[in-house]
Each structure stands twice: as structure tokens, then as C-alpha cells.
Amino acid sequence: MAGPIRIAGFSGYLGDRRSALDEAIAGDPVDVLIGDYLAEFTLAMLSARYRNDPSRGYVEYFLEQLRPHLATIAERGTRVVVNAGGFNPSGLAEATRQLVTEAGADLAVAHVEGDNVLARLDQLQAAGHDLASMDTGEPLSSWRARPVAANAYLGGWGIATALRAGADIVVCGRVTDASLTVGPAAWWHDWQRTDFDQLAAAVVAGHIIECGPHATGGNFSGFAEIPGMVAPGFPIAEIGADGTTIITKHSADGGAVTVDTVTAQLVYEIQGPRYLNPDVTAHLDSVRLRQVEPDRVELSGTTGSAPPPTTKVALFAPIGHQIVTTLYATGLDIDAKVALIREQAAALLAAPEAELDVSALGTPAEDPQRQWESTVQVRVMATAAEREPLQRLVTGIGELYLSSIPGFFTDTAARQAPTPSTRIDYWPALLALSTVDHVVVLQDGSRIDVGGPALTEKAVQPEHPEPAGFEPRTTRRVPLGRVAHARAGDKGGNSNVGLWVSDPEAWPWLRSLLTTDELRRLMPEAKDLEIVRHEFPNLRAVHFVLRGLLGTGGSSNLRVDPIGKAVGEFLRARHVEVPQHLLG
Template identity: 50%
Template sequence: MTQPRPSLRIANCSGFYGDRPSAAREMVEGGPIDVLTGDYLAELTMLILWKARQRDPHGGYAVSFLAQMREVLGSCLERGIKVVVNAGGLNPAGLAAKLGELAALAGLAPKIAHLEGDDLLPRLAQLQAAGEEFAHMATGQPLADAEVRPVTANAYLGAWGITEALRAGADVVICGRVTDASLVVGPAAWAFYWAPDDWDRLAGAVTAGHIIECGAQATGGNYAFFTELDRPVHPGFPIAEMYPDGSCVITKHPGTGGAVTVDTVTAQLLYETDRPSYANPDVIARFDTARLAQEGPDRVRVDGVRGEPAPNTLKVCLNYQGGYRNTATFVLTGLDLDAKARFAEDALLDAVGGRDAFAELDIRLDGPYTSNGTARLVVTAKDPDQRKVGRGLFTAIAGTGLSSYPGCYLEQASPHASEYGIYWPALVSSDAVHPEVVLAEGTRIPVPRPPVRGYAAEQDVPADPAPPVPGPYVSVPLGTVAGARSGDKGGDANVGLWVRDDLAYGWLRGHLDVERLRQMLPEAAGLAISRYELPNLRAVNFVIHGLLGDGVAAATRPDPQAKSLGEQLRACPVDIPRALLEPRI
């Protein structure tokens, strides 16, 4: 066996479908890298790609990837940079063929491989007949009982298909629905000759993959303490400098914007996570064992991550058509805003014939009010009947225009309803999924499955009594001492908060329990909330179950992906010991 290389520099150039188009060129031209990765998929993206494929049966993939490859494919081949992406979406074979055509026009001949086996839609009835219930992960309802017809059903594959493709000599590996972290784990396992049961090494790579998969979010993007950054605009994309033992250094190209610090890396580690045992198809990574250290400017070492055997199930992302929706926004100005909101709601219900006129009607007052006395009443109607929530809702609203509250005007109203989808998360037995690597000449390589075991999730951890930090106390926004990062997990939302020293963490973990969170976030008052502690990160993570309803595509919340939830929490006043504030006030 050839000796493994001493390190592998894995760069990211996309955190979602629509990310910065120039990022691939910036990463290839900005300095040395060994692998260029890109994450283009999310639960919502699969529905977007399905709609694209309805318009063009040959589509269903992230077309922006082709534009990026026009700029860098030649340089990647010349420098030996491997390209590994999940841009294949619902049609990896189609994207591989299209990239081959693009390369040929440029006089290039890359070895292109793609991964198949994640698309379970053609096998759905067969799998159900064999006992796979595809029960909803939040409600436990079997898919068959819901009487819906999915339009997408994709299992989250792991890293070993990528590893096998690279071992077969591929220059470019195009995947469909693999886990985000697999884009890093696969190349690392290939470069360092890892075995499927190298749990700690694999867990380290999963951690690195989770850190860089959202692009510039690891280098200062969407960062709570952005005012501390010298160059927050146009941050450089991240690089995971992987090592054979599974440790890594997170960095970026010299001279680029943003920053790589323990705090920026902590923020991304908390993003879209729930329990500390982060389950992937190849390993369970214990994020609560990760250790972070600032090794130098824009260099954060991540090590110590422990791994456990892979679960015996794979997550499946199903989407189905939910119907049609339409939204109108009433602007309320001046005095008596609460009364005006009630007037607008009563007038609307009178015009449409009551709440039962639609399958679902969501009416919410968005506050807090602005300094000049302005608020917004947002009305969202959903129904299987497109005309009812389109022209019907619009006509009813328009008819109240001269008989509503004083100062009434609309910021948004349309006679056109839009189609929406509903996300259905489920699990399937890993041995029911059979991924294969497909090489350009048609050769198929079965992907080996890692050893697995049954997986029982740990419970959330109540706040334990902590030694009190002596007073006096000062009422200031929580964000004075705590950073936060929030996001969506299907219909759930997570918000992770971290602080910068042990004294502050002792206060945070002792102070911020589930009941206090409910008080600070009234919209979560009636929902189940899980709480997890990550002492190594000085962080507490909350999962608010059901906050986003049926997921981002169907959510009526103004912020359907809960991106602002962390900042909303940081703005809440809390009583903080002055001892924690003295360096800051």
C-alpha cells in the first residue's frame, strides 16, 4: 500500500444552490488545495429540482455547478485537484453527461464518476411491502396512513461511494443526496486509506465536513460578533486541512475577507444540529468531544472527536405536493395598532366567510413595532384549490379596502397563488439501500456498507445546579456575552448559544434552561423543547420541535428557516453578573 499523504486540503465552494458563483474560481486560484467540494442540496432544494425536472425531464440538477466548472475544470485537471459535489440532485447521471459534453467542447477529458442509489421513489411501494414504513420522524405516522403521494424520496448516502470513485481514478465525483459531511469524509478516507471501522478518524472528518459544508458561515458569515471582524464583507470560503488521524485545521486562503477563529468555528458546529451524537451513515460523531484551539491567524485546530459505529438506518428526505398558498401583508401605522390589527382580521374573516373558508389560515402580527409606530399583519392562506387562495383571497381583501382600519394599505397582495410542498423525514434500513458508483464508460462499482449497530439517541440534559456567579447583576441583552447560531431541522428549529470563557459557561448552563427559553421566545411556549450541553464548546443547544410546522417549503413563519431565531434570543434582556460584563462595559 502506498504511504498516505501527510495532509489533504479540502476546500468548499458552495453552501447551497445559489451560493456565490465565483467561489470555485476563488478557491482554485487563491492558493493550494487538493480537493474542491460543493454542497448544493437541502430539503427544499430537492423540491425545487423536482419542479425543474417537470419543465425539463433531462434536468433536476444544480445547473450553477456547470458554470463554475467552465471556469476551473481545466485548472483542476492540470493541478490534480479532485472535484466532489452533490450537485447531481435528482439526476446525477444527467449532470455527469452534461459535464462530459462541456469538457469535450473545451478539449478536456476528465474521468467523471457519479453515484446512484439514493433515489428510492421508484422502489417506494416495494420497500413498503417489505416492511419499511417510512414513518414520520416527528409524529411516528407511517407514510401509507398519510395517503399522500411523494414526488421525491431520497436516502442520505454516506462517504464510501465517493471513496470508491476516487480509488477508481475519478477526477470528478458527482453525487445526489449524500450527507453534507460525506463530501469531506469520502476524500479523506481515500487519501489516508481509512477502514470502515476507523470510527474516531471518520468522526473527525464528519466534524470537519459539517464545519465547512455551509461555505462562508465558517469564516465569519452570519456571525453573531461580526462587528469584531476587520473585513466582514466577502469572506473567503473555508478549507479543512485534514490529517491521517482525523484531526484537522480549519483555515482559508491568505488575504481573503472574514476570519477563522474558535468562535466562527463554534458557531458553525452548532448550526442545524440537535443532540451531541451527530449521526451520519458511516459513523456517529460525538460533537461534545471536539476540542478547538486557535493555532494561528485564521487557523483553528479541531481534534479529539470520538466516533461510534454507524446507525443501522439511513435518513430519507421525502417531499409531496401540499397544495397552494398565498400571502398578503397589511401595514398598520400610528395609534391603536393592536385594535387596528383586530379590525383588519375581523374584516378579512367577514369577507372570506370565516377561518373554515381555507384548509389553513395563518394570521400573525409581526412586531415589535418600529419607532414611527408601524406594524405588519401577515395573512397566509393554504388550500388544495388554487383559485380559492389566489383570486378568491385577493378579491376578498380588495373588497375591504375602503371599509377597513384608518391608514390601511397593503405591502403585499397578489391574485396568484403559488404551489408549495411538504417535507416528510423518515428512516429506512441501511441494508435496503444499494448505492453504486457509475464510471463514464458504464462500469458499476457496488459501494461497501460500514459495520452498523442499533442506535438509541441520548436524552436531553436538564440544567444542573451550577455554582452561582456572585452579583451584582445587570440587565443587558443576552448577546452581550453569548453568541448564537440557529437554523432549521425539517419542522424543528435549533438554536445553539456559546460563550467565551469558563466562568460565563458556568452561568449560561445554570441560567438558561427550557423554561427560561420559553419565556424569552413566546412562540415556543406550547412546543416541546430539547436541551443539550456541549462543555468543550462552552455551548448549550436547544431544539424547538414543530416551530417550523411541515418544514421550510410549507412554513408560514416569516423566517421559515429560523435563521434569525438566535439573534432574536440574543436581543432579550437577562440579568447577567457584572463580573461577566466588566471586560465589556
């Protein structure tokens, strides 16, 4: 088709604001609307619904988002692509067809399936696929848990195939987040499977818009300078035939698109310069960004290579139970007060196999003017194989008012967890792409086997040596965030964080400052972890992967920030020596 394709997002995760599709329909014209609903933990939650009721297992509120706009979508010829199918894409596709019929709209609905490999786990292992953990290298057979969800990440060619076959709405399960963009771009421009540079550009564009307002000021360390932050808008990617892309947004919506807001999303939840996808390996270190107009950032120079021979499989399993309760400590001797609460909680739990974490959040002011300036929250979290010790703990905490620290209180208006909840563990594995079914089911029930890539290549992250020192004449000790932005995220048990500077003059200093040893100093919690460091000169960014910071994943660790979203902001608060000339 002539000209670039305009792809607009309207969901970045399960639970994102429900009005986003309304906003996109009312916004600037686009060719394709995409909705991303699945995070690593979401499928496990949806699978529970599916097990209880086989007619469910998908994101049900997508139907309510879609219902009012079916006639408009049909009239405009807009395509809609979502991964809201979750554990049951065929069920959501059928429910969508019912909505279309009720609305009298002329829209064809297709779905993509094959990602769910749960029923094939024994067969795959018997055939020699050990589904080893990407974190530990141990085979799946060593995992004592029984998986309740196992979904392989599919690429974008199923989506492209469905669109080429005439589908107006394409429902997917666990495709990669970027595939929601890659598929429509490949369809629009009639790309081939070996057009790796173009496919890589679409992967990068998809990565940027997949998290919605992340690219327009949401979760951005420079948020104070972004207009309309009460409701930042959703982004749009304009992707040309050669892969050159403009990231923009609906003109009437809040937020902004700048080189820094785009950089923030580029370094989010990556594992290094090589960004692996089932369709292509994108080389993120080749990407160049340029502000061409207000709210229009150009992405160019992206290169790609053949995809890896494997794709990721996300497995989840229940491994016991957990509970969290909170109380407060005020005034003097906070450390001693928290220590007593910890001892009392441990005595109440009285289960050798259980895990207990008691953390004080915050630091009281030296001379407080208000009670809350001298108060910290004390979070008590525990896990155990059985529910009984945890129930004993939460009941016992409620009996400590007369026998614990001075000033003991809880927020009685806030709902505390009354009973333990199921604890879910995560197992990331790799599976040969050749073993994964990738099938499109069209409106009439006909099935198209998409197949795998003809050419694959094992990707290896480049190694970047530690930098030499930087000796400025005069420095001032200030928070790192006075000169640097940061964005942190998660991939299973690993936390990643990218730090970058807007000022080109600050780049030599930043890259020399942020050595692996310096990161260990800035973040003592990570001092004993394996840390991988990379540089992105085009972005003026240093990127770290903190292996194991999040345990085995956000669904099962005991951290207060379980998926590491605030790691970057913590690092920006640390004080470092900054060259005086960079501080203005």
C-alpha cells in the same frame, strides 16, 4: 498520500454566490473542491423540473461555474466533488463530460446514484419498511399526500470509491452534506470503514465547511467584529491522517476563522451530541477547539462509533396551495388595525379548511421622527387545498384601500404574489441502510456497488440533567447577547439553537441560567413544545431542540421565519440577569 488533505468549499446551498468557484480557483492551493447545493427542500424543487423534463433535475448553473476552469483543474490535479446532481446525477455527469470534451481537458467524470427511492416506495412498504415519520411515528401509509420526491441520505464511501477508481470530478445526488468531505478524506488517507474516530473527525470537518461562509463570519452573532464581511470567504479544512483538522480560509478573502465562528457552525442544525451519519456516529461533545494562528482553528479529540443501522429519507409531497401578501399599518392603535385586517382577511378567505396567519412585524416608535419609525409590516399568509379561496383573498386585499384601516397602503414597487403557489409538505423517515443501493458509475459506464457498513450500532442521545442554580452577588439586567453568542437552524419541523460564551468564566453562569424552564420563559412561542436540552462543556455551549416549532417543515409552515434561522438572535435580544463581573 502524504500529509493532510486540503478540502475547500465553494457552495453552501442552491443559490449561493455564483462567483465562489472563481474565488476558490484564484485562492490558495487545495486538493479537493466541494460544492454543497442541496437543502431538504431543494430536491422537491428539482424533482418538479425532472418530472417536466427528464433531461433536467440537476443544478444547471454548476456547469457555468465549472466551464471556465476545466483546464486549470486538470493542470493542477484538483478533484471536484458536488451534490449538484440533485434528482438526476447521471444527467449532470453526462453534461459535465460534454463540457470536458469541449474544453479538451483530460478529466474523468463519475457519478454516485442510489439515493432516489421514490419508485421503490410501494415495494419497500410491502417488504415491511413502514417509513414512519421521525417526528410523529406514524407510518408513511397514513400520509394522505402522494410523494413526488424520496431520497435516502448516502455516505461518503461512494465518493471515496470513485476517487480511488480515478475520477477527477464526482457528481452526487443526496449524499449527506458532510459526505462531500468524508469521501475525499477517506480516499486520501486510505481509511477503512471501521476507522471511526478518523471518520468522525472528517464528519465534523465536513459539517463545519458545508455551509461555506458560515464558518468565516457569515450568519455569526459577532459579525460586527469580523473584517471583510461584504464578502466573507469560503473555508478550507486541512484533515490529517489521524483526523486532527485545521479550519482555515483562502488568505486573501474576507471574513475570519475563529473559535467562535467555528463553534457557531458546530452547533448549527444538530439534534444533540451524537451526530448521525451513514458512515459513523460522531461524538460532538468530544471535539476540542484551539486557535493556533490567526484564521487557523484546530479541531482535535473527536471520537466516533459505528454508524446507525438506518439512514434518513426525505420525502416531499404537494398538499395544496399557499399565498402571501404584505401591507402596512402606521401610527396609533396598531393592534386594533391589525385585528381589523385579520377579520377582513378571514371574511375574504371564507374557507373553513383554510389556514390564515396575519402578523404584524415590528413595533412603532413611541415618538417617531420619521414615518417609517411608526410603521409596521402586516404579513397575510393563507393556505388551502384549492386555489380559488386564496385567489379570492389576494384579490380582495387589493380592494380594501377605501374600506379598511386608516393609512392603508402597500408597497406598489414590490412585487406581490399574483397567484397561489404549490404548498409542499415534508416527511422525514428512516430506512435500513441494507436496503439502500449505493452505486458508483465511472467514466466508461462500469458500475461499482459500494455496499453498506459491516458494523452498525443504534445511537442514543445522552441525557443531561437540569443544572443547579447560580447565585452571583450582583447582577445587571441586560440582553443575553451582550455576553453570549447563538446560532439557530432547522431539521424538518424541529428548530435547534445553540448558545455559548467565549469567556470561560461565564460558562458556569450560562449553563445554570439556560434551563429548559428558562428557555420557555425567554421564548413563549415554545412554551408548550417538547424541548430537549444538552450541554457541550468543551464548547461552553448549551443546546436546545424545539420539537415542532416549525410545524412539519420549512416548506409548509406559516411562520414568518419558516426555518427558524433567527431564533438565536431573538433569544440574544431577551433581557436576563447577568453577573456584574462578566460585563466588564
